[in-house]
Amino acid sequence: MKVWFYRLGSPKWFYDIAGRCLPWLAWSALLLIAIGTVWGLVFAPADYQQGNSFRIMYIHVPTAFLAQSCYLMMAVAAVISLVWKMKLCDLVIVAAAPLGAAFTFLALFTGAVWGKPTWGTWWVWDARLTAMLILLFLYFGVIALQHAIQDKVASARATAVLILVGVVNIPIIKYSVEWWNTLHQPASFKLTEKPAMPSEMWLPLLVMVLGFYCFFAAVLFMRTRNEILDRERRTKWVRELVQKVSSR
Amino acid sequence: MSFNSVAEFIAYMLGQVSESMRAPMSFNSVAEFIAMGGHGLYVWLCYGVTLLALVLSFVLPRMRQRQLLREQAQRLRREEAGL
Numbered sequence: 001m002k003v004w005f006y007r008l009g010s011p012k013w014f015y016d017i018a019g020r021c022l023p024w025l026a027w028s029a030l031l032l033i034a035i036g037t038v039w040g041l042v043f044a045p046a047d048y049q050q051g052n053s054f055r056i057m058y059i060h061v062p063t064a065f066l067a068q069s070c071y072l073m074m075a076v077a078a079v080i081s082l083v084w085k086m087k088l089c090d091l092v093i094v095a096a097a098p099l100g101a102a103f104t105f106l107a108l109f110t111g112a113v114w115g116k117p118t119w120g121t122w123w124v125w126d127a128r129l130t131a132m133l134i135l136l137f138l139y140f141g142v143i144a145l146q147h148a149i150q151d152k153v154a155s156a157r158a159t160a161v162l163i164l165v166g167v168v169n170i171p172i173i174k175y176s177v178e179w180w181n182t183l184h185q186p187a188s189f190k191l192t193e194k195p196a197m198p199s200e201m202w203l204p205l206l207v208m209v210l211g212f213y214c215f216f217a218a219v220l221f222m223r224t225r226n227e228i229l230d231r232e233r234r235t236k237w238v239r240e241l242v243q244k245v246s247s248r
Numbered sequence: 249m250s251f252n253s254v255a256e257f258i259a260y261m262l263g264q265v266s267e268s269m270r271a272p273m274s275f276n277s278v279a280e281f282i283a284m285g286g287h288g289l290y291v292w293l294c295y296g297v298t299l300l301a302l303v304l305s306f307v308l309p310r311m312r313q314r315q316l317l318r319e320q321a322q323r324l325r326r327e328e329a330g331l
Contacts, residue, residue: 026306033302037295041281041291041295042273042275042281043272043273043274045274046274051284051287052284052285052288052291053287053291055284055291056291059294059295059298060294099305102301102305106297106298106301109294109297110294110297110298113290113293113294114290114294116290117287117290199264199265199267200267203264215302215306218306219305219306219309222306222309222310223309225313226309226316229313229316229317229320233320233323238320239320239324242317242320242321242324243321243324245317246317246318246321246324
């Protein structure tokens with residue numbers, strides 16, 4: 001167990017394993033997102049209240065899931081980084097923050113565009129929307145902090161603390177639709193219950209969510225591998241790798 | 249309603265999949281598909297922006313990897329020439 005934990009912390013080990021998983025993740029992401037998009041756009045029946053604008057759900061829900069999952073993953077990495085000083089976790093955080101910001105932006109953007117025909121407005125200052133906007137600013141804060149501090153160790157530590165302080169926002173996002181009166185509808189899906197919409201509508205959504213998670217993992221692995229290449233460039237194994245690639 | 253066992257959940261899911269495979273297309277023509285019942289602008293704007301973001305977030309790290317490997321190969325060659 002301990003050996004396994006140390007190996008997991010080794011950048012070289014992660015670089016190899018992530019490289020081997022990458023094609024599988026990328027191709028499943030492409031396949032699932034392609035199937036989900038066609039299914040959701042062409043075959044799913046129109047909503048009896050919202051008409052065809054509800055098809056925005058098939059990208060709004062996966063991006064919103066990922067915006068929060070990415071932050072939770074960064075929080076876990078931050079704890080490991082603070083407690084065990086595992087360098088790999090700092091690199092994962094550096095790689096994940098811009099990705100999380102992108103997904104949060106997409107969730108807010110698709111939400112606004114969906115809100116226009118459905119609620120009659122692009123934006124309202126209600127609890128769910130405001131909490132998501134705060135999440136976007138948290139991501140911006142993490143990215144800015146990473147660039148503001150030159151010393152890598154101090155930068156990683158400050159970033160980890162900021163991430164852990166900001167994690168209170170995640171339950172606020174989740175329960176905002178229950179705690180406050182809001183325009184945003186409550187969660188349509190619960191793990192233990194059958195969903196409140198017909199299967200022709202939610203099956204494509206499930207496919208899309210899985211596809212987006214695969215996509216996130218693939219891009220996160222690519223970005224983390226880049227961080228490792230850059231940060232470990234003085235080590236023997238990266239030199240050998242570079243030589244092998246460039247002689248090809 | 250809730251599920252009592254994993255087997256029940258899986259059976260339910262498989263039933264739902266086979267049922268929705270028989271669903272017909274919701275549009276009669278390409279023009280109708282593009283119009284999205286008057287919501288075309290909103291739907292296509294969302295899908296367009298998301299597609300752009302996904303493509304960029306996939307392509308940019310790939311380019312960065314090539315750049316990193318190229319730069320480091322150059323640095324290695326310089327160091328060898330210097331020795």
